[in-house]
Amino acid sequence: MNEKVYGSSIDLDSGIGAKYAILPGDPERVAVIAGYLENPKPLSVHREYTSYEGYLDGEKILVISTGMGGPSATIAVEELAMIGVDTVIRLGTCGGMQPEVRSGELILPTAAIRQEGTTKEYVYGEFPAAANFDVVRALDEAAEKVGVKVHKGIVQSKDSYYGQHMPDRMPAERDLKEHYDAWIRAGALASEMECAAVFIVSQVRRLRAGAVLHVIWNKERERAGLSSKTTRDLDLAIQTVTEGIRILIKKRKRSESTNEIQF
Template sequence: MAHTLFNDEYKYHIKVKQGDVGRYVLLPGDPGRCEVIARWFDNPVKVAQNREYVTYTGTLLGEKVSVTSTGIGGPSTAIAVEELAMVGAETFIRVGTSGAMQPAIGVGDLAIVTAAIRDEGTTRQYMPIEFPAVADIDVTLALRAAAEKLGLTFHLGVSQSKDSFYGEVEPDRQPLAEELNARRRAWIAGGAVCSEMEAATVFVVSSILHKRAGGVMLIVNNQFAEGGHESHHPILDRLISTGIEAIKLLIEEDRVVRR
């Protein structure tokens, strides 16, 4: 028998119930971005707030859609995806910020994530490491089409999903500096486009729940460039508009399939 918390009307962590969220959900990490993203919806309403989880629901093209923050990293992200799926969410798009892993990728560009390196611990409690963290093809194509339609610079490729932020940005001061640097060089040599902390979890958990998931990241740092950083606030609209347009495309495609 399932634990009673799974049978509660309101989900234990995110505090939403059946009917509170749409089939399509955008997943930022930062709770503060939920209201900003919700402004792109028609008739947005804040439906829940608990811990790192903030949820707004509105409509796009007449279809109910939502945005829920996941917090930072895999454990809290897995909880968000699990509980959103319990109340009817079917399509997840991670919308986050990341650092570039290739010299040619500029700050302000987008990374549309096709798969993720499982350089974290959460997904290992779901599936053996041999199981790939892969984005849904329809969601990925919708994100690519959205970025093309909006005329934005984007890069398709693999992301590194990690657990330690400072282990990646300041590896030389860590006890495992040699190993961290060697692994990072390997990801770069293999063609990884960006580094973030949630995509692998979104992809693996969605896969085992038989849900669709994809991810688009705004590049806010490039270690290869002089200066390397830029405030992401003026360019955040690039990320949000791509996620919004991708959901619209998916809604239109799904309506055709359902006919």
Template sequence: MDYTQGSNKQYHTQLSESDVGEYVILTGDPGRVKDIASYLDNAELVANNREYVTYTGYLNGVLCSVISTGIGGPSTAIAIEELVQLGCHTFLRVGTCGGMHLEVQGGDIVIASGAIRQDGTTREYAPLEFPAVPHYDVLSAQVHSAKTLHLSYHVGVVQSKDSFFGQHAPESMPVCSELENKWDAYCKLDCLASEMESSTVFIVSQTRHVRSGAMFLCLANQEREKTGLTNVQNHDLHPLMQCAVSTIKELITNDKAENH
């Protein structure tokens, strides 16, 4: 059934094939899209519908896009599904997280090498035994970009959950013991940070046979607070944005080299 009534645009994002590039930076907050797009050449707003704001411009002469997905798995999955329909093949999730490992501090960059699937969306894509992991090409480019920019970064597993307040106020939930026990287990397993989208990004991308990665700015770390360690807050996303753009540029360069 064609809900677009013949518009030739994707229903939720209101995008057509000519609106987007094959490389896409995903971010949750619509308010961040313009800032990230400022790192692109000749970036222009191409669509604004629901939580999906999209800018498209150029990196290394190649058309690339930045789109907001809203918070959480369902809206993120919709964005990737519709973008894949338009020919996009590489996705980089850029957002924020809360630290869990004591070495992760506010202002650090967290690069996800895998995600705990404590979400609902991916259960409708793949069995729970199937891991949520990034594509190696994207992961490698992220690490190289972070090193080149001399950023403080960490690479490892993150938790993807559906309930923000399940993390920050578990005692208020009827299932508080389950939430607290799992959180404690994840910390003992050296989980780096908690966020809400990367498991969906990874599993949907794997399902649709496209590449993806995810990286985050750590805003603060509640586990450091609990243990009496310093717990600075940092909300400056620009180093993360620079690293994301550098990652896409490296992927473009690498892809061009492989195709020649």
């Protein structure tokens, strides 16, 4: 008997039989991403969670939106873990923070700055929000095959979109600006809103997690008088994620065939 998680927000049950999930934030991107899979099929629309299933190399893959920000992203990852998913990859967008990061390129986060509130209710602030090494390595290999420029490193995960883009409107203006400037000086590559939540919950629940972030723009390049544009085409990011999952599937199958222990 297939059972749904009690009070399930993602509206999926334990019989789904998928180990891998792609996590865009925007529900409207789910069908587009699923179109890169074999035999895509819609599953559910419930709250901010729109889901599809499809296949890569015979393995069922879920695509499910997480909504915007940490609280809804953690609910998605929690409930995916409950129904048997063990590998999640966030596929989203970001804004560049370093001059070498150009629109249209990809970020593969190795870790995320926890400038949000959700993960503080999971584990103390000293604990890092880090991506899984095997997932990052697979995505890096995939990006090379796809032929897209990538940057690997730290990203900022925040709660307030307008706190970054319009800090002067906020009573906490000074703190927001000081932190943002500090992240840039420390080498943070980009700013987004969900990686820290996805990474922390995945670690706590013993899932593997990674992310591919498409750089839409880089306001810091504009401020420095450098060329900058807005690029919204996610094709290369989606190709990188799907190819990365193929690599992970092949590695898992090799491990199982040789009776190696596979996390």
